[in-house]
Amino acid sequence: MHPHLQNIAIIAYVCAMGLALAHLVQRQTLVHRLAVLATLVGWIAHTLALVVHAIEIGGPPLGTLPNAVSVVVWVVVLLEMLVERQSGVTVLGAFVMPVVVVLSLKSSVARPVTLAPALGNAWIWIHIALALVGIAAFVLNFAGAIMYLLQERQIRHKRPGRFYHRLPPLQTLDRWTYRTLALGFPFLTTGLILGAVWARTAWGSVFAFDPLAFFSLVAWVIYAGTLAGRAAGGWHGRRAAYFAIVGFAALVLTLGAGLFLPGRHGA
Amino acid sequence: MPLFAAGVSHKNAPLALREQLAADEDKVREILRDLVGGGTLREAVILSTCNRVEVYGVADVPGEARAAAFRHLCRQRGVASAAVEGLLYTYAEEDAIRHAFRVAASLDSMMIGEPQILGQVKDAFALAQGCEAVGPALHTLFTQAFAVAKRVRTETEIARHAVSVSFAAVELAKTIFAKLAGRAVLLLGAGKMSELAAKHLVEQGAFPIYVVNRTWARAQELARALSGTAVPFEELGTALAAVDIVITSTGAAAPIVTRDMVAPVVRGRGTRPLFFIDIAVPRDVEPGVDALPGVYRYDIDDLQQVVDANIRERLREAQRGEALVEREVAKFRARLGDVEVIPTIVSLRERLEEIRAGEVRRTLARLPDASPETRAALEALSAGIVNKILHAPITKLRESSRAGAHRSWLALVHELFGLGRRS
Numbered sequence: 001m002h003p004h005l006q007n008i009a010i011i012a013y014v015c016a017m018g019l020a021l022a023h024l025v026q027r028q029t030l031v032h033r034l035a036v037l038a039t040l041v042g043w044i045a046h047t048l049a050l051v052v053h054a055i056e057i058g059g060p061p062l063g064t065l066p067n068a069v070s071v072v073v074w075v076v077v078l079l080e081m082l083v084e085r086q087s088g089v090t091v092l093g094a095f096v097m098p099v100v101v102v103l104s105l106k107s108s109v110a111r112p113v114t115l116a117p118a119l120g121n122a123w124i125w126i127h128i129a130l131a132l133v134g135i136a137a138f139v140l141n142f143a144g145a146i147m148y149l150l151q152e153r154q155i156r157h158k159r160p161g162r163f164y165h166r167l168p169p170l171q172t173l174d175r176w177t178y179r180t181l182a183l184g185f186p187f188l189t190t191g192l193i194l195g196a197v198w199a200r201t202a203w204g205s206v207f208a209f210d211p212l213a214f215f216s217l218v219a220w221v222i223y224a225g226t227l228a229g230r231a232a233g234g235w236h237g238r239r240a241a242y243f244a245i246v247g248f249a250a251l252v253l254t255l256g257a258g259l260f261l262p263g264r265h266g267a
Numbered sequence: 268m269p270l271f272a273a274g275v276s277h278k279n280a281p282l283a284l285r286e287q288l289a290a291d292e293d294k295v296r297e298i299l300r301d302l303v304g305g306g307t308l309r310e311a312v313i314l315s316t317c318n319r320v321e322v323y324g325v326a327d328v329p330g331e332a333r334a335a336a337f338r339h340l341c342r343q344r345g346v347a348s349a350a351v352e353g354l355l356y357t358y359a360e361e362d363a364i365r366h367a368f369r370v371a372a373s374l375d376s377m378m379i380g381e382p383q384i385l386g387q388v389k390d391a392f393a394l395a396q397g398c399e400a401v402g403p404a405l406h407t408l409f410t411q412a413f414a415v416a417k418r419v420r421t422e423t424e425i426a427r428h429a430v431s432v433s434f435a436a437v438e439l440a441k442t443i444f445a446k447l448a449g450r451a452v453l454l455l456g457a458g459k460m461s462e463l464a465a466k467h468l469v470e471q472g473a474f475p476i477y478v479v480n481r482t483w484a485r486a487q488e489l490a491r492a493l494s495g496t497a498v499p500f501e502e503l504g505t506a507l508a509a510v511d512i513v514i515t516s517t518g519a520a521a522p523i524v525t526r527d528m529v530a531p532v533v534r535g536r537g538t539r540p541l542f543f544i545d546i547a548v549p550r551d552v553e554p555g556v557d558a559l560p561g562v563y564r565y566d567i568d569d570l571q572q573v574v575d576a577n578i579r580e581r582l583r584e585a586q587r588g589e590a591l592v593e594r595e596v597a598k599f600r601a602r603l604g605d606v607e608v609i610p611t612i613v614s615l616r617e618r619l620e621e622i623r624a625g626e627v628r629r630t631l632a633r634l635p636d637a638s639p640e641t642r643a644a645l646e647a648l649s650a651g652i653v654n655k656i657l658h659a660p661i662t663k664l665r666e667s668s669r670a671g672a673h674r675s676w677l678a679l680v681h682e683l684f685g686l687g688r689r690s
Contacts, residue, residue, distance in 0.1 A: 027424070155442060156557070158569040160576040171445040174538060236538040237561055 002056060005049035006070070010104045012042030013077070017101050020093035027166060032090050036081070039093060043077045050074060062128050065212075065258045069107035072255075073100050075136040083140065089168050095143035102252075106259055123198055131191030131216070137184030138223070138244075138251055141177055145244035148173040152238060174236050177244050181230070185223055192220055211257035219250035270404060271329040272363040273337070273355050274314070274321030277377045280354050287346045288320040292394060298339050299398040307335045310402040312395040312409065314370070316387045318377055323367060325404045333357055364408060364599055368592045371412040372419040373426070379585045380425035385416050407603070415595045422591065425584040428577035433464040435573045436544045436565065437471065440512055443540050443563060448472030451510040455479050455503070455523065457489045458516030460546050465493055465514055477506050481517070507541075508532045514544045515551035522553040533559045544570070604668030611677050612661055614686050619657060623649045 019035035022028075050071065053061045061067045080096040083089075151167040154160065167173070195213065226243040229235035235243075275285060290298070295313045302308045302324075310325040313336075320340065326332030337355060341348035358366045369375045371388045392409045395401045401409075420426055429435040437447075444450055450473045454465050457480050465476060476495030479502075480486035486497040498506050507513065507529065517523060524543065533541065543564040545552040550566050557564035565573075627649050631642060660680060667676040680686065 029422070151442065155439070155563055158565065158572060160573055167442075169441060169445050170443050170540060171538075175445065234537055 002049050002053040005045050005052060006108065009042045009046035009049055010101075010108060012038050012045060013073075013097065013101050013104055016042055016093065017097035020091075020097050024091050024094040024166060035093050035097075036084075039077060039081060039097070043074070043081065046070075046074050046077070060125060062125060065255075066107040068128055068132060069103055069255055069259065072132045072135050072139075073103050073107070075132060076100055076103075076139045079136055079140060087168075091147070091166050092143065095146050096139060099139050099142065103255070106256065123194060127191055127194040127198060129191075130187045130194065134184045134186075134188030134191055135251060135255075137180050137187065138248055141180035141184060141244050142248035144173050144176040144180060145241035145248075148177060148241045149238065149245075152241075170237075174240070177240055178230055178236070181223065181227055181244065185227055188216075188220060188223065192216060212254055215250055215254035215257050219247055219254055222247040222250055269327060269329050269359075270323075270325050270363045270408070271333060271357060271359045272321060272323045272366045273333045273357040274319055275351065275354050275356075276319035276321070276375070278375075279356060284346070284350065284354070285317065285320065287344055288315075288340060288351065289317060290315050290320070290340065290343060294343050295391075295394060296398050298336070298343060299395055299400040301339060302332075302336055303398070303400040308332045308400075310405045311336070311400045312391055312405055313340075314388060314391040316384070319370070321370070323363070323405060323408070325402065329357075329359060361596060361600055365592060365596045367408055367412045368415045368595060368599075369589075371409075371416040372588055372592060373416070374419070374585055374588050374592065378430060380427075380430075380581050382426060385413070385420075388416075389413065407606075408599075411595070411599055415592060418595075419588040419591055423584040423587045425581050425588050427584075428580055430574055430577055430581065432546070432567065432570045432574060433460055433467055435570050435577065436464045436514070436546075437467040439544075439563075439565060439570075439573065440468065440542055441471075443542050444511065446472070449474060450512055451475055451477070452495075453477045453479065453498075453506050453510040453513045454489065454493070454495070455513060455515040455551060456517030456519075456547060457482075457485050458546060461514045461516035461544075462489065462492070464544060464546070468512065469493060473512065477510060479503055479506060504528055504532070508535060510541075511539060512542045512544065513552075514546065516546040517551050518547070519551060520549060522549075522551055524552040524556065526553050526555045526559070529556050529559060529562060533562060536561065546570075601668070605665075608664050608668040608677065611680060611686065612664060615660070615680060615684060616657065618684055618686060619653045623653045 016035050016038035019031055019038055023031040023035055050061050053067070062071060076096065077100055080092060080100075084092045147167050148170065151170055151173060155170065168176075195216075199210075199213070222243060226235070226240060226247060229243070230240055275288065277285070280288075290313070295315060299311055299313060302311050308324045308326045312323040314321045314323070322333065322336045322340075324332055324336065333355070334352070337351055338348050340346075341351055366375070371385055373380050373382070373384045376384050388409070392401070392405075395405070429438045440447060440450070447468060448471065450468070452465060452468050452473045452475075454461055454476065457478070465473075469476065476490070476493045477498045478486045478490040478493070478495050479498050479500055480489065481500055483497070483499070489495075490497040503523070507524070513524070515524065529541070538561070540561045540563060543552045543556060543562070545564060545566040548567060552564055552566070554564070554566075556562055627645055630645065631637060634641070637645075664676055664680065
């Protein structure tokens, strides 16, 4: 039951991505409505899949890293739908759904090995949940940065391109990347600290080499640098957007490492 | 319903002729009263704008009615009718419907998507209504044309993007700033186009407005017109630091705003972008300025390029508008067909019911002993025969109306069953 629902969700997300990208280029209201519908269908199937799975295993569906990534995707899609509705930025899906699809596929092809037995108490759920919310915020941060760079590029080039008038104003996008960064960072930080504390009590050392922990620290350093640059150094615009993309690349590596490389986080 | 539309427009007649033909409201009223009152046309609407003079009418003999209408127009305006007669285009029936839809939807306009035409068509329609020149046919046609125009406007983007330089500048400002309300604007120089762009910005809530000009009196005058503040030319650098959008249009031979002047300003601005709209030729803002972070600069050529792209976009969208009109024309024609066919179907049924009831009555009069069952059976039998016979002709009538060829069928049915003259 659960894998079927999961597959339906992924198929719906892929459709939503295609439609959202088509909407970006074509700008037909109907296409956008279909994209929203596909996203919603996917999300509902996804919700059911998570619930069914939780009942099957008798606990939150965070027991394996692929499951945890699946929950990230679930949060991201929910946020995407809410933000899109709230802000009226109908092109948001075109920038978020590709990330959703990549993460979904990643989590579905990874071998579902349960987390190391040491990870088994309430603290660890909080560690995971906080990190996941942080990651979800950074997906939106990444989407905002991409939109900023596209919009800035077409304004600088002075040739109205395909996306002309389809993206939000530069200032809005700049604020958006700042806010999502400011939102995601505390969650990521707390999540990492809890993880480190746990690692010390469980294994006696903070960093006996674990690929996920390593890359997440890299991502954290990049985001911390960007936040400091923005808050103190007046960074903004293109530079901030580049950092958002690099930070997100590190996050994707983090999850990739957790899913495919052997380490304490499973696999 | 013999419907036609005829006229001259920017597509086929020179401006000089259109000017001569264009009639004011009083004249149009007079002509409508003459035409409809005199019985030449059953219904008429005259649309007279600077780009087109057209008559939409319903007449038993459309060719004659058209000629009479334009003879009238020409006489009123003192134009030789021969000159007009040769240029006139005429659309009949379905083509006239399509033309009305396209004109109202601004697909036939000189600048596709321009918003005035719909209002002009509405005015022309109201004027004709006032003269009691509008009957059921033109009423249905124009009401539907307004609905189609609205659909084209909202479902395509033909009217979406700026096609003038000053509006294009405002649109660009909107892609940079989260909102224009509260953005400070500096006008450097006092050209007409920059004043227009500034006015658009003020309409969007831009505030405050500063005006810098070499001639102090002109600066003050323009500042008054825009409810802004005149600033002495020497304080240009200070003013730059305070604003978000700069519109320049001086007659200076060399750039006035240089990179060296803007660089220190940018450092103090934080995340606020600075947008230069340079309408002057030769340019007032050094091109290197927009290499500075957060500084954007568009000169007149750049703006023109945006306008050109927007016009191309409108033409693309117009294709979608045409497709929409085509679908609406087909729907409308089917509806008109039904409107004409339904009364015939009703009278056909009534006619046969009359015959049936009469025959049943007569038969029963000869059968005084008939039981209630027999009577009921006779009623049922006769009703059944009538329905079976009617089934094929009614189906055929409905089909023919959808196919647009109902007229000959209607005539035939009326003739065959003696339904009386069709109105």
